[in-house]
Amino acid sequence: MPRLTLPAPAKLNLMLHILGRRADGYHELETLFQFLDYADELTFAARDDGQICLHSEIENVPHESNLIVKAARKLQALSGSKQGADIWLKKVLPMGGGIGGGSSDAATTLLGLNHLWQTACSEDQLAELGLSLGADVPVFVRGHAAFAEGVGEILTPANPEEPWYVVLVPQVFVSTAEIFSHPELTRNSLPLKMRPVPKGNSRNDCQPVVERSYPEVRNSLNLLSKFTEARLTGTGSCVFGAFPSKAEAVKVLALLAETQTGFVAKGSNVSMLHRTLQGLH
Numbered sequence: 001m002p003r004l005t006l007p008a009p010a011k012l013n014l015m016l017h018i019l020g021r022r023a024d025g026y027h028e029l030e031t032l033f034q035f036l037d038y039a040d041e042l043t044f045a046a047r048d049d050g051q052i053c054l055h056s057e058i059e060n061v062p063h064e065s066n067l068i069v070k071a072a073r074k075l076q077a078l079s080g081s082k083q084g085a086d087i088w089l090k091k092v093l094p095m096g097g098g099i100g101g102g103s104s105d106a107a108t109t110l111l112g113l114n115h116l117w118q119t120a121c122s123e124d125q126l127a128e129l130g131l132s133l134g135a136d137v138p139v140f141v142r143g144h145a146a147f148a149e150g151v152g153e154i155l156t157p158a159n160p161e162e163p164w165y166v167v168l169v170p171q172v173f174v175s176t177a178e179i180f181s182h183p184e185l186t187r188n189s190l191p192l193k194m195r196p197v198p199k200g201n202s203r204n205d206c207q208p209v210v211e212r213s214y215p216e217v218r219n220s221l222n223l224l225s226k227f228t229e230a231r232l233t234g235t236g237s238c239v240f241g242a243f244p245s246k247a248e249a250v251k252v253l254a255l256l257a258e259t260q261t262g263f264v265a266k267g268s269n270v271s272m273l274h275r276t277l278q279g280l281h
């Protein structure tokens with residue numbers, strides 16, 4: 001059986017403003033997504049018995065709750081395909097870090113199985129299906145850096161600079177739901193009227209609340225701030241800072257390595273997943 005191996009890259013929120021809360025509890029956002037050349041790796045092989053079998057377990061995530069399995073089942077339902085899949089996951093991205101690993105795994109599953117099963121669903125259909133799995137899935141399906149509105153699903157392609165980043169991974173789990181329900185969260189930022197995002201608007205409205213609740217995150221921000229502007233991605237816990245070259249980013253990470261876990265990766269406006277898929281066609 002032929003196998004297909006694809007990356008599921010991380011994302012950063014280069015800025016994140018919260019404009020308000022909707023009746024369903026979700027928040028209206030403005031955020032700028034960019035991908036990182038740093039990724040989980042998924043391998044797919046089609047099965048003819050219709051079963052979805054993920055062979056790699058993630059701690060504390062039961063098989064049926066894994067976004068990979070959920071995405072595969074949703075694609076079966078949408079396309080009516082009778083095929084199943086064996087799936088292997090090499091987990092590289094830290095979980096619950098605000099770099100979107102679960103959402104990216106889901107998007108890679110949708111695009112990967114659509115290719116393998118030859119179900120010919122359109123990108124629009126897959127993005128809509130993805131949204132039902134998580135607010136961040138559509139941008140991974142589209143595969144281009146984007147300014148996002150709504151809950152993150154109204155996407156306008158963007159082309160921010162593509163620097164090298166140091167991403168620090170504080171060893172603490174930050175719950176997205178907890179931060180979005182925090183009473184002190186800023187929820188009244190004014191909509192930006194200009195594109196691209198004007199300089200000086202790159203704050204993350206979640207950051208003050210996360211910094212107050214999680215000293216580990218505040219500490220990582222303080223340390224990275226000694227070298228460059230440091231910011232939280234999503235609801236954290238990861239924090240990042242940009243550097244003009246890989247060598248500078250690697251040097252700074254090495255200086256922080258005694259107390260900090262992290263990685264260096266290049267920012268990319270076209271996701272690794274889409275670059276790999278283009279290579280297949």
Ligand SMILES: C[C@@](CO)(OP(=O)(O)O)[C@H](O)COP(=O)(O)OP(=O)(O)OC[C@H]1O[C@@H](n2ccc(N)nc2=O)[C@H](O)[C@@H]1O
Nearest residue numbers: 025026027098099100134135136151176177180234235236
């Ligand atoms: C904040 C962001 C920014 O990119 O990133 P992360 O830090 O999670 O990566 C995302 O919008 C997160 O997207 P995602 O992680 O897919 O969130 P979901 O599973 O859809 O929602 C988790 C919970 O967060 C809250 N939530 C999420 C998104 C949003 N726009 N408003 C919300 O209020 C809701 O309480 C929801 O129950």
Ligand SMILES: Nc1ncnc2c1ncn2[C@@H]1O[C@H](COP(=O)(O)OP(=O)(O)O)[C@@H](O)[C@H]1O
Nearest residue numbers: 066067068095096097098099100101102103105
């Ligand atoms: N394939 C998956 N990879 C990572 N997390 C997953 C996956 N499937 C389900 N999850 C659940 O989603 C949660 C958020 O995961 P993740 O996307 O890594 O974080 P974030 O949304 O903060 O970037 C995890 O804590 C886990 O419970």
